[in-house]
Amino acid sequence: MKAFTTHKGIVAPIDLANIDTDMIIPKQFLKSINRTGFGPYLFDEMRYEDEGWYGKDCATRPLKKEFPLNQARYQGTSILLTRENFGCGSSREHAPWALDDYGIRAIIAPSFADIFYNNCFKNGLLPIILDKGTVSELFEEVEANPGYALEIDLANQVIRRGNGGEIHFQIDAFRKHCLLEGLDEIGLTLQSAEKIQAFETGHRERQPWMFDAIR
């Protein structure tokens, strides 16, 4: 997994609450059996006039000009700024894959949907929760300043604004550690393999009907 240490990038604002996973990556893309290649279809319905599918050439597709990712000033963006409950809806991991494949490294919002929030950390993306007021301030700054960028320093849990201001954010210590090190979660868990085995032995004694039923 990609490690996340510090990252500086252009911020793109999407001023909408409750952006669901269908909007992030519409369901027709779930059919792919790959983990990569979803970037060109990120926000497909909001971004293009026509319908997309996995493998479609996006170079000639008609764009919805008002959508931020289609505007010149936000090209090369790697930080999304958005509103409440981002990522609600299904558990599809294609959503973080699509964001990652597009080049997004961090998302800033007042709140995230649970499953999506979890899925971000498993894919090297950093979701940052800031209070509503701060998010609104950032929206104003982004809109007023073309090329607006932020620097995110995960180790110090700080976002640095161009004007020198700093915003602190909260993050769970374990998640932070894994992101900083780019640690694979399965490998981490398997460090506890003996504990799992011991639990399993006891569980089999307590609830034997849970075992060997399916063949």
Added chain:
Amino acid sequence: MAGKTLYDKLWDAHLVESREDGTALIYIDRHIIHEVTSPQAFEGLRLSGRKPWRIDTNVATPDHNVPTDLDERKGGIDTIVDEVSRIQVRTLDNNCDEFGIKEFKINDHGQGIVHVMGPEQGFTLPGATVVCGDSHTATHGALGCLAHGIGTSEVEHVLATQCLVASKMKNMLVKVDGKLGPGVTAKDVILAIIGEIGTAGGTGYAIEFGGSTIRDLSVEGRMTICNMAIEAGARVGLVAVDEKTIDYMEGRPFAPSSDMWDKAVDYWRTLHSDDDAHFDAVIELNAADIEPYVSWGTSPEMVVPVSGLIPRPEEQSDETRRKGYQRALEYMGLEGGIPVTKIKIDKVFIGSCTNSRIEDLRAAAAVAKGRKKADSIQKVYVVPGSHLVKEQAEAEGLDKIFMEAGMDWREPGCSMCLAMNSDVLGRGEHCASTSNRNFEGRQGAGGRTHLVSPAMAVAAAVTGYITDVRALPNV
């Protein structure tokens, strides 16, 4: 010390390790696999040279994009028209064969929507931890187990380690008391609950549904309720075990065999919240106040009783909500202030893991009997949740009732719940649907979904409009 909630008990019984950071390793008893969220997980296992920890906890079946049209379905995988769908279903077969995982293949007797198949096979057990790479896994919680939806990385994690990394949630009790009026169903109850607490109201909570109304529901009705816990933001929905649960389990193919049955049942009887258990939040609803519900917008909290009006955005004081309502109404091609019964319907979908079990089909058939689909309705899809449900319905003659009413009786699968196969809405079409999500584009790009109960879906099919099923003669 306060007693434990059902969720606390299930959590404690599966806790392998608590980590300093507040997360924990939870042991997983049952893992259901389908074709959409698993290929990348199996790919991950292969890439890292890992093997499944324990094979006998997994069952797989393709459901999300299997065709539900008989002609396309007959020939199995080979006749799936859409190439990508075909590849996904075939990939599931190959992966299950390679790793030795039990699979109900596309036209096997046991095939069905994951959340219909698990309980009906007795694969889902009270007291178990159940996971599946689909957010409606909470459905299984109706049997008193700890079930939640996971993402593809977690599918791989569970396969490789038999554990899930989880954080303990807070406890919420949603208590519904009293008798439901005639024509009011489990679906209406859960839509009313979501309307009350909102789509983020349950975020971070495990919701236990209790109260006399929930106890009076059948196990299938409870599944409908738990199914949509995620639409209220909660990953977990639960109902305590009672005699109905135990009766439901008896005789299912994977249920505990006779020598272990009594021991299992003794344990299952302990699976309820203690009287003095502490809940972090309690929401109470009165069953008598619940009418048939209909969604008018693009989020499951955008619901009103069938006697209600579509809300006017300009009357919403909260700005985010006002904007959301405006956008939703624009997308839906509707206006605030009009009665929901003025909404004209183009297609009807009866199915999905919310409402495709035998009792749902019976409820739908009871309304359809002796009636005809309105001429203005293009198509009515009736899609049973599994092959077993389909057979049972046919044995009861329900298929004939639907066909005589001009409705399509189809093969089991997710179908138009998410429209990954060719069952889709056209742009701008309105659909009365028994599924669980009314997001933009969910049932086809530009499609407009109205969430309703099976009986209400048929009422819409026979009148062409959203209609109060209680107002139809002889219902």
